[in-house]
Amino acid sequence: MSDDAAGERRSAPAGQPPAPPRAAGKISGPAPARRGFFRSPVLWPIAGILLLVVVNLLRDPTFLKVTIFERHFFGVPIDLLNHSAPIMVLALGMTLVIATGGIDLSVGSLVAITGAVAAMAMARGVESLPLIVAAALGCGALAGAINGVLVAYAGVQPIVATLIFMVAGRGIAQSLTGGNVILIKHPAFEFLGNGFFLALPFSALLAAALYGVAQLGLRRTAGRLFIEAVGDNPVASRFAGVPAARTTCLVYIVSGICAGIAGVLVASNIRTADPLQAGQNMELDAIFAVVVGGTALTGGRFLLSGSFVGALLLQTLTVTMLFVGVKPEVATVPKALLILLVCLLQSERTRGWLRGLFARRAPA
Amino acid sequence: MSDQPLLTMRGIGKRFPGVVALDGVDFAVRAGEIHALLGENGAGKSTLIKVLTGVHEPDAGEVRLDGKLIRPASPKEAERAGISTVYQEVNLIPSLSVAENIALGRQPGKFGFLHWPALRRHAREALARLEIACDVDAELGTLSVALQQMVAIARALDLNARLLVLDEPTASLDEKEIAELFAIMRRLRGQGMGVVFVTHFLEQVYAVTDRITVLRNGALVGEYPTAELPRLQLVAKMLGRDLAETAAQAEAAHAVHAAASPLLVARGLERKGAIRALDLEARRGEVTGLAGLLGSGRTETARVLFGIDRRDGGTIALRGREVRLHSPHEAIAHGMAFSSEDRKVEGILPNLSVRENLIVALQAKRGGWRALRREEQEKLCGHYIAALRIKTADAEVPVKNLSGGNQQKVLLARWLATQPELIILDEPTRGIDVGAKAEIEQIVAKLRADGVAVIFISSEIEEIVRNSSRVVVLRERRKAGEFSGADINTPRLMQAMAGGHARHE
Numbered sequence: 001m002s003d004d005a006a007g008e009r010r011s012a013p014a015g016q017p018p019a020p021p022r023a024a025g026k027i028s029g030p031a032p033a034r035r036g037f038f039r040s041p042v043l044w045p046i047a048g049i050l051l052l053v054v055v056n057l058l059r060d061p062t063f064l065k066v067t068i069f070e071r072h073f074f075g076v077p078i079d080l081l082n083h084s085a086p087i088m089v090l091a092l093g094m095t096l097v098i099a100t101g102g103i104d105l106s107v108g109s110l111v112a113i114t115g116a117v118a119a120m121a122m123a124r125g126v127e128s129l130p131l132i133v134a135a136a137l138g139c140g141a142l143a144g145a146i147n148g149v150l151v152a153y154a155g156v157q158p159i160v161a162t163l164i165f166m167v168a169g170r171g172i173a174q175s176l177t178g179g180n181v182i183l184i185k186h187p188a189f190e191f192l193g194n195g196f197f198l199a200l201p202f203s204a205l206l207a208a209a210l211y212g213v214a215q216l217g218l219r220r221t222a223g224r225l226f227i228e229a230v231g232d233n234p235v236a237s238r239f240a241g242v243p244a245a246r247t248t249c250l251v252y253i254v255s256g257i258c259a260g261i262a263g264v265l266v267a268s269n270i271r272t273a274d275p276l277q278a279g280q281n282m283e284l285d286a287i288f289a290v291v292v293g294g295t296a297l298t299g300g301r302f303l304l305s306g307s308f309v310g311a312l313l314l315q316t317l318t319v320t321m322l323f324v325g326v327k328p329e330v331a332t333v334p335k336a337l338l339i340l341l342v343c344l345l346q347s348e349r350t351r352g353w354l355r356g357l358f359a360r361r362a363p364a
Numbered sequence: 365m366s367d368q369p370l371l372t373m374r375g376i377g378k379r380f381p382g383v384v385a386l387d388g389v390d391f392a393v394r395a396g397e398i399h400a401l402l403g404e405n406g407a408g409k410s411t412l413i414k415v416l417t418g419v420h421e422p423d424a425g426e427v428r429l430d431g432k433l434i435r436p437a438s439p440k441e442a443e444r445a446g447i448s449t450v451y452q453e454v455n456l457i458p459s460l461s462v463a464e465n466i467a468l469g470r471q472p473g474k475f476g477f478l479h480w481p482a483l484r485r486h487a488r489e490a491l492a493r494l495e496i497a498c499d500v501d502a503e504l505g506t507l508s509v510a511l512q513q514m515v516a517i518a519r520a521l522d523l524n525a526r527l528l529v530l531d532e533p534t535a536s537l538d539e540k541e542i543a544e545l546f547a548i549m550r551r552l553r554g555q556g557m558g559v560v561f562v563t564h565f566l567e568q569v570y571a572v573t574d575r576i577t578v579l580r581n582g583a584l585v586g587e588y589p590t591a592e593l594p595r596l597q598l599v600a601k602m603l604g605r606d607l608a609e610t611a612a613q614a615e616a617a618h619a620v621h622a623a624a625s626p627l628l629v630a631r632g633l634e635r636k637g638a639i640r641a642l643d644l645e646a647r648r649g650e651v652t653g654l655a656g657l658l659g660s661g662r663t664e665t666a667r668v669l670f671g672i673d674r675r676d677g678g679t680i681a682l683r684g685r686e687v688r689l690h691s692p693h694e695a696i697a698h699g700m701a702f703s704s705e706d707r708k709v710e711g712i713l714p715n716l717s718v719r720e721n722l723i724v725a726l727q728a729k730r731g732g733w734r735a736l737r738r739e740e741q742e743k744l745c746g747h748y749i750a751a752l753r754i755k756t757a758d759a760e761v762p763v764k765n766l767s768g769g770n771q772q773k774v775l776l777a778r779w780l781a782t783q784p785e786l787i788i789l790d791e792p793t794r795g796i797d798v799g800a801k802a803e804i805e806q807i808v809a810k811l812r813a814d815g816v817a818v819i820f821i822s823s824e825i826e827e828i829v830r831n832s833s834r835v836v837v838l839r840e841r842r843k844a845g846e847f848s849g850a851d852i853n854t855p856r857l858m859q860a861m862a863g864g865h866a867r868h869e
Binding site for chain 1: 670672691692693695696702704709710711712713714715716720723724725727728729731732733734735736778
């Protein structure tokens, strides 16, 4: 991921002796980049994933085993990638929303709504896959636009504005499906959440591609600057001419579209539109992924690669719980503990405290 | 006044990674004196204060209060030792009452229950000692900033303090309020207390202090009785260079361009509770000074002109065409720029880099769809960091790590980069050191020479006089007069600001 520069900037401590002068126009050489990586907040979720993999390998040495069958890869790691795709996509939109200082609680319900919309379109006899997907994404965009207008123009608190859809969303989804769980039979649609492309799960590739596109888009446009400016100091950015309201509104729309994509992936994967179960608690998983990935809830600087890795960590954890045999009812507890651990490790204060602890012991 | 020092700091040294903040500094305050601690930003004033008040631990040297060695490890310990501090920003809680604020952290009472009568009596006594008239049940946030500051002082003095440290207490006060503050400081001096006074306003140093200690680059320059140190010498000591030429260039600004065409014409500008029937013009190649006391409507005028607040009446014409501005975004598109007086809240993006802070307005003006090329950004930064002499390790440092004066320069650079035709500067020199002040005034002169229309807002009359081609004085949200050429002088402006009766203090 090309976030490394940002990660390095963020972690450069204040008051350090000035770095040796660099050649004009040349952006950081290899040495500072490596230091940046070791200080990068992405490091900890990656370490978490490795730790979990080791735990799994100790229990079952074949955990990482990938076989090729009918020109597709098969195995636990492949399933893991496939299943983490919806959270990755949600976390992408969520990262941008959180970077503006907001939060989007509606995405879990939107997954249910957009999945239902896609299923209803198919049930009504729409055959064209682009049309089905467009309906779901359009619906997500519309809901995101409503959230965005409420937050950016009506001045409603983000938590409250998006809570409306979070609460009402499942009702909307149920009324769309008439309260039923709708089964999906549409080979092209089913491919999205189950198919393989270049021997890898299509959904994971799609998620990765979306991150790539987002990364590139934010760099080519002033998107990253505007979002971080609004999140860092909304008043000052408005006074500097940044279209703060438009930027804020836009990130909620993007988040809504991301929810639409996730909704399609979930519905496709389970070949069902389930207005009650689909996307349950997914908004929280997405927020966890963002936070674990090193983007602060206070807004400002954000790290897309962190959210990507964070989503992967979350899914690895879920798989590990199943693998180790923790009952689903209590699986949330270790999950919460691991998130806490990663967040503590990322906190400057804890790290300073730990450093102090080791420094004091070292000479003794 | 006794000659027995109340406070002696000897050989204080403090280094931060890569920086020597203090290098063997001596500082002494006698009981019953007001002692000014002066120096440019980065001279080490705030570090010295922080060592004294227990925020920082010194690497070298000793601190004695009343001859006793002290080593405060926290502000609380310093308070207990008898050193109380009031900072520039009021660190109290606006939604609590005056009495609660004074008692905060040491509430009388038992088992978590407050003893309200004691609390109120306590507060009343604390205020009475300073002869402050103020309702102890009033919500703090409803009081003026000046009164809040006095409450903060009352709170600080509530303990049996020997030494009071006032760190830029006057930055947000108007003249009358400053006079009240000075009265309190003199009263405390009379009671035998030592007062350390940190400020950027030299007039105030001469108005109220007995002695001056000057720091420069973390080292002691010297200690002088105020009466024996002429102002120009003081400035020279603070800067380490001669400032005579600044005084010489002052008159240049008054020359009014005969042919200057009005770029902006505002007629009958109205906004409820802010400004009334205001006419204002800004011409190319001229600095229009906007003078007036606090609350006279200076900032409010700027906000209406820049499209931040909607106007209720009147017209604004730019280049002869009437415009309706609904947002700063639109104003910038029309070639306007506005540097706000509130650097922290309305100016900087604290966690973003110097580079990002510098280019954000230009990027916003160009629209968000195509980012400025990185090389272009770095070229702009390199240019302005050199041209405005912004002191920063490089352009990627978060702007919050810069000193106030350098932050202000970054904000100026942000607007200069948009190449504005009209720039509104609201208190551009507030809270920054004398050297940076002079530099910012030079930038204003340069803008004027380049044919930019400048609207210059300041509460320092001398600054208005030095820099303006014409001056509009506001009083009670109305225009109270307009001056140009030789009419621009301190007494006339003061008279207009005060409403016909020149005040003598």
